[in-house]
Amino acid sequence: MYLMNDIVRDGNAVLRAQAAVVEFPLSDELKAVAKNMMDYLVVSQDEEQNEKYGLRPGVGLAAPQVGVSKLFSSILIPSADIDELDEADVESEDYFFKGTIFNPVITRQSVKQAALSTGEGCLSVDEDVPGFVPRSNRITVKYQDETGESHELKLEGYPAIVFQHEIDHLHGVLYYDHINKQDPWTEPANTKLIG
Numbered sequence: 001m002y003l004m005n006d007i008v009r010d011g012n013a014v015l016r017a018q019a020a021v022v023e024f025p026l027s028d029e030l031k032a033v034a035k036n037m038m039d040y041l042v043v044s045q046d047e048e049q050n051e052k053y054g055l056r057p058g059v060g061l062a063a064p065q066v067g068v069s070k071l072f073s074s075i076l077i078p079s080a081d082i083d084e085l086d087e088a089d090v091e092s093e094d095y096f097f098k099g100t101i102f103n104p105v106i107t108r109q110s111v112k113q114a115a116l117s118t119g120e121g122c123l124s125v126d127e128d129v130p131g132f133v134p135r136s137n138r139i140t141v142k143y144q145d146e147t148g149e150s151h152e153l154k155l156e157g158y159p160a161i162v163f164q165h166e167i168d169h170l171h172g173v174l175y176y177d178h179i180n181k182q183d184p185w186t187e188p189a190n191t192k193l194i195g
């Protein structure tokens with residue numbers, strides 16, 4: 001499992017590089033990296049464990065953030081984070097999404113935007129950069145799973161924001177690149193505020 005000192009910080013060129021396509025079948029090395037990324041997310045979301053290991057909680061982690069310039073990100077979105085889910089859903093499933101997405105492509109995105117009302121943070125950016133981070137409210141993502149099988153996901157709101165944050169990492173983009181430097185907290189036009 002990765003610890004905070006395995007996470008590359010802003011200023012390292014790998015966070016600004018275009019990551020490389022992942023070839024299948026996956027090498028044992030990349031399987032191990034993906035497992036360690038997911039283990040980080042699982043442990044980071046457990047209050048006791050993240051305290052013990054000094055981990056910042058995360059719902060996503062991209063390979064470039066651990067120094068691997070390849071097109072994949074692990075994502076772990078708790079069902080409890082998704083307001084639209086009703087009680088039954090939350091009880092039955094611990095996670096809205098748990099998996100590693102390889103070679104993801106956003107094939108469709110809405111004109112309508114969305115932003116977290118609190119702004120965003122990043123495990124690779126130690127200081128908080130304040131401001132709304134406008135993103136597409138709805139996206140369609142095509143990606144491969146660990147076996148190389150292709151999937152298509154339609155996402156809206158918070159999950160769409162998480163996926164866009166993680167896919168941005170694969171193209172050398174960090175969340176604060178999207179913040180309006182002049183007016184960071186001015187509500188962007190046509191943007192739904194979430195949370």
Ligand SMILES: O=C(O)C[C@@H](Cc1ccccc1)[C@H](O)SCc1ccccc1
Nearest residue numbers: 057058059060120121122123124162165
């Ligand atoms: O650095 C990363 O990529 C992980 C980020 C992903 C993220 C940040 C803001 C908005 C969407 C995704 C971490 O998860 S930041 C910490 C965090 C934890 C729980 C919920 C939201 C953000």
Ligand code: NI
Nearest residue numbers: 121122123124
């Ligand atoms: Ni990040």
